[in-house]
Amino acid sequence: MKLLFVLDPLPLLKTYKDTSFAMMVEAVRRGHEIHFAPQEGLMWKGGRVVGEHGRLHLVNAERYLGNAALHDEDWYRLELPPRETRLAEFDAVLMRKDPPFDIEYVASTWMLEAATREGARVFNDPRAIRDHSEKLTIAEFPQYTVPTIVTRLEGQLQRFIDAQGDVVLKPLEGHGGASVFRVTDADPNRNVIIETLTGRGAHSIMAQRYIPEIREGDKRVLLIAGQVVPYSLARIPKPGESRGNLAAGGTGVARPLSPRDREIADAVGSVLWPRGLLLIGLDVIGDWLTEVNVTSPTCFQEIAQQTGLNVAGMFLDALEVAVTKAAG
Numbered sequence: 001m002k003l004l005f006v007l008d009p010l011p012l013l014k015t016y017k018d019t020s021f022a023m024m025v026e027a028v029r030r031g032h033e034i035h036f037a038p039q040e041g042l043m044w045k046g047g048r049v050v051g052e053h054g055r056l057h058l059v060n061a062e063r064y065l066g067n068a069a070l071h072d073e074d075w076y077r078l079e080l081p082p083r084e085t086r087l088a089e090f091d092a093v094l095m096r097k098d099p100p101f102d103i104e105y106v107a108s109t110w111m112l113e114a115a116t117r118e119g120a121r122v123f124n125d126p127r128a129i130r131d132h133s134e135k136l137t138i139a140e141f142p143q144y145t146v147p148t149i150v151t152r153l154e155g156q157l158q159r160f161i162d163a164q165g166d167v168v169l170k171p172l173e174g175h176g177g178a179s180v181f182r183v184t185d186a187d188p189n190r191n192v193i194i195e196t197l198t199g200r201g202a203h204s205i206m207a208q209r210y211i212p213e214i215r216e217g218d219k220r221v222l223l224i225a226g227q228v229v230p231y232s233l234a235r236i237p238k239p240g241e242s243r244g245n246l247a248a249g250g251t252g253v254a255r256p257l258s259p260r261d262r263e264i265a266d267a268v269g270s271v272l273w274p275r276g277l278l279l280i281g282l283d284v285i286g287d288w289l290t291e292v293n294v295t296s297p298t299c300f301q302e303i304a305q306q307t308g309l310n311v312a313g314m315f316l317d318a319l320e321v322a323v324t325k326a327a328g
Contacts, residue, residue, distance in 0.1 A: 001091035015064040026312035049115035087115040099175040125276025137292040144289040166210040213286030223280040225318035226273030228265040254306035
């Protein structure tokens with residue numbers, strides 16, 4: 001297959017833990033041809049959606065997997081100058097650009113959706129990415145969530161904090177644990193935190209009841225084509241932290257799924273895979289679903305390194321089947 005990866009700039013990829021890199025290594029191992037396009041390389045031009053891209057060659061790639069000492073080494077060759085190709089001419093386009101989910105991200109989904117009308121096969125489906133907020137999609141599964149409110153109204157947020165006593169506040173477009181605050185009803189800074197996060201009422205935010213089981217880890221549960229990966233990655237906060245995100249200093253520990261993890265994953269997967277979300281990353285704390293990640297879910301490498309399970313292989317298996325079905 002001829003695959004186009006839409007990614008952040010290649011020098012920024014941390015090869016020892018990056019999930020997109022693991023996907024590319026597995027794709028090359030299977031004999032597939034891989035290409036790279038930055039987000040800004042997506043264009044609607046001459047009445048068609050094209051990508052400014054280059055063919056990507058990996059250099060001794062497998063030795064970089066899991067090896068933090070080599071993450072900044074010279075691991076690729078990119079053919080230049082870039083070429084312009086209709087997205088429909090690739091066997092698959094993998095949208096793996098990291099958030100923030102800003103207007104440029106939305107514009108990318110518009111162009112990718114237009115490309116699907118021309119016959120392009122895009123994973124995850126761009127409309128599904130756009131329609132499923134990583135924070136608000138939990139509203140479709142309220143039986144698995146703790147008390148939650150999404151609003152920009154200060155009074156509503158204040159009353160929610162008073163009622164719950166201990167809450168987590170976070171922006172709807174955030175990622176990697178950025179701007180996430182734990183606030184109690186006795187916190188002297190609660191007013192300024194609400195003002196800052198909402199921009200004095202300009203932006204809606206999410207507030208969720210604090211889940212004490214975060215001490216045991218914020219579990220990343222992966223779904224591939226609606227099927228659950230049998231291990232989660234519990235991201236355990238560092239001392240003094242209430243955020244388990246790896247980007248915030250958390251430590252990842254692979255664990256077998258609990259029955260409750262499977263229950264949640266099966267429920268979400270049965271609904272969202274038919275909508276075109278090939279890869280989903282659920283965030284589960286204790287017995288509760290807190291987020292549904294659909295833009296560029298991660299944690300393939302950490303699970304593979306600790307369990308021996310080839311998660312990238314599972315993903316490529318599913319991708320190959322999905323492309324064959326779409327083409328046939």
